[in-house]
Amino acid sequence: MFELNRVVTPLRILLVLAFAFLLLLPVMSPQGDTMDDVQRSPEAEHLLWPMLVVAELVVLCFQVVNVCTWKLLTMVEEVI
16 A cells, blocks of 8 residues: 555646646646737638637647546555
8 A cells, every 4th residue: 555655646736736737737828929929920810719719628638638647546555
């Protein structure tokens, strides 16, 4: 059991840090970049907004993977 905790605890810390980063990422970077790009080239606006939506969905997918990994770690701890 002790050996399992040596592995699971650092993984959980890493997952918490990754999730915190993934929560801040959509708030800080893509919207500002998209607004700046739209101001620079308004003729490409119809391409930039769908790219922003795709970027947000990719971040959401990583958050789902993060939560699923957390649940798997919990299941491993319960079994052992």
